[in-house]
Amino acid sequence: MSTYPELKLYIDGAWRTTSDDMAVINPATEEEIGRLPKAAVSDLDDALTAAEAGFRLWRRTAPRARADLMLKAAKLLRERQEEIACSITAEHGKPLAQARLEVIRGAEFIEWDAGEAVRTYGRVIPSAQGVRYVVHHEPVGVVLGLSPWNFPMSQPCRKIAGALASGCSIILKAAEETPAGAQHIVQAFHDAGLPKGVLNLVFGDPAQISSHLIAQEPVRLVAFTGSTAVGQHLTTLASQHMTRVLMELGGHAPVIVCDDTDVEAAATSCAIRKYRNAGQVCTSPTRFFVHESLYQPFVDTFVQRAKAVVVGNGAEDGVEMGPLANDRRVPALQALVEDARAKGADVLTGGARHGNTGYFFQPTVLAHVPDEAKVMQEEPFGPLAVINPVASLDEAIAKANSTEFGLAAYGFTNRADYIERMSDEVEAGNISFNTLEASLPETPFGGVKSSGYGREGGTEGLENYMNVKNISHSMKIV
CATH class of the missing domain: 3.40.605.10 (Aldehyde Dehydrogenase; Chain A, domain 1)
Structure with missing residues (x-):
């Protein structure tokens, strides 16, 4: 270098x-x-x-x-x-x-x-x-x-x-x-x-x-x-x-996965984007609300891709995810994981420091995380994903809007009526459908609420x- x-x-x-x-x-x-x-x-x-x-x-x-x-x-x-x-x-x-x-x-x-x-x-x-x-x-x-x-x-x-x-x-x-x-x-x-x-x-x-x-x-x-x-x-x-x-x-971006979605393609795309920049992105997809009919295949595909992420020094060939920015971030993420686990969440992969040198953290997936867990309200700003099932679009929108944040949000669907509803009702400055690109130079970028x-x-x-x-x-x- x-x-x-x-x-x-x-x-x-x-x-x-x-x-x-x-x-x-x-x-x-x-x-x-x-x-x-x-x-x-x-x-x-x-x-x-x-x-x-x-x-x-x-x-x-x-x-x-x-x-x-x-x-x-x-x-x-x-x-x-x-x-x-x-x-x-x-x-x-x-x-x-x-x-x-x-x-x-x-x-x-x-x-x-x-x-x-x-x-x-x-x-x-x-x-x-x-x-x-x-x-x-x-x-x-x-x-x-x-x-x-x-x-x-x-x-x-x-x-x-x-x-x-x-x-x-x-x-x-x-x-x-x-x-x-x-x-x-x-x-x-x-x-x-x-x-x-x-x-x-x-x-x-x-x-x-x-x-x-x-x-x-x-x-x-x-x-x-x-x-x-x-x-x-x-x-x-x-x-x-x-x-x-x-x-x-800050942000705490929700992702709504509707019942008509190509589940494997959506889960793969979401997992790749979640661990970009080690999740240290204000628009990083973090809270996944997946229709219950697609929940298990979505989780299986997402976790499989998370486990395959190559973690290491960004200067080395083949590395997909580097370290966290500083030593403060590792214990902060560990605390969120342990709090969620103590309140009944399942840790499907990751959840701990990666290696002994450098500020690395494992790509992490939490499932069935209760609303009272800190990670449901606090932006993790790291390689941590929360995947919860929902029974309807109404429930998904309510969950998406349940934090103080409103920077970016995402939806996966091919139905025009679902897109219209989410566009109208999800509280965010930037909403993307079937893509996880929240901002381009030619588009206005910013948030609502906090x-x-x-x-x-x-x-x-x-x-x-x-x-x-x-x-x-x-x-x-x-």
Whole structure:
């Protein structure tokens, strides 16, 4: 694998190190692979000053020029795919093939928003003679982007792309566990010629960074992806300053398998997607509600595929599932399994740590899990699936809606009336049928209920990064 990059902050168009740093650990080997500089308050203030200046310049840059530069950066990311993917696998642990695909997905987010940059249309509202009302969109200002560790490349790309396409500047605080992905993105924009101050990258103490920067007047939007608990805290901080927020928070995705489904195909597809990224995906299918007539064949096929998953270091050939991101996740999953077992659930496979080195956890399947088990309400964020039988679509929909989350949901059926009912009644921001693809660059992505609000992607994505201004123009003084 390629050498892991030397990690630095990026402020006002220049790379910098600090006197304080922290270790970056390969979760597959538990070995230190790099040292990450931690931003001091002075670094944060420098980033804010740079972002203010960058915003004044970038907001006046023609949308076509913004788009051209973004496309140039995306092209560089595609050209550097292998180098970036190796860095992601080293710091995150996911299989190299999945890391390669993530690099491409990140480039696609940038390319889509670059196209949208030239289409932030306003409108003219018809009115009385001599009077004109014009609705105009303008960039909101300096954005604070906070991205998670589970997708080191694609998640930062989403926030950077939305901000830059809209004419905003951004301070990105990327995840300390997986910093190299964000650094590669910033390097591509630097090499593409992005003016200094428009994009800044910091790392450090998450609580210190968020509390300090959210309180600053120039920060006009907080764009966060992460847990619901942290999102609620950040929203509270932002509300004290009337700062807008874009929140993509936790999920606990239900899957409804109807009685007319090709059960073997559905179970195989679900098992493959469940263990992608070791289940560390906010849209990961987790709670499976299977019609009782198909329950046993679905379970048998799913468990067989789960047992066949090859677990190991993502840098090795043939590995399908890598480790969890950090040492905290292993006991957290074990606790959920033991709680479910104690309350009567069946552990059909897995349920424990895998191996003695690295943060690996076995692909796990729980069946007949009672509603009072913690895993029915708490997002496991790991390779853990719950499969329960249901007697009807009514019961399945009620079970699907029984948590505080509403990010993604899935259904397997060929009946139009079932699709219509689930589309209308399942509470989620994204619902997919006969596929487990919840989000594409061209589709709006976000949640309802405690899964957040606002949307990234699609034609709706840039709306969060822009203010709507109504301009009234009379031909005479009235």
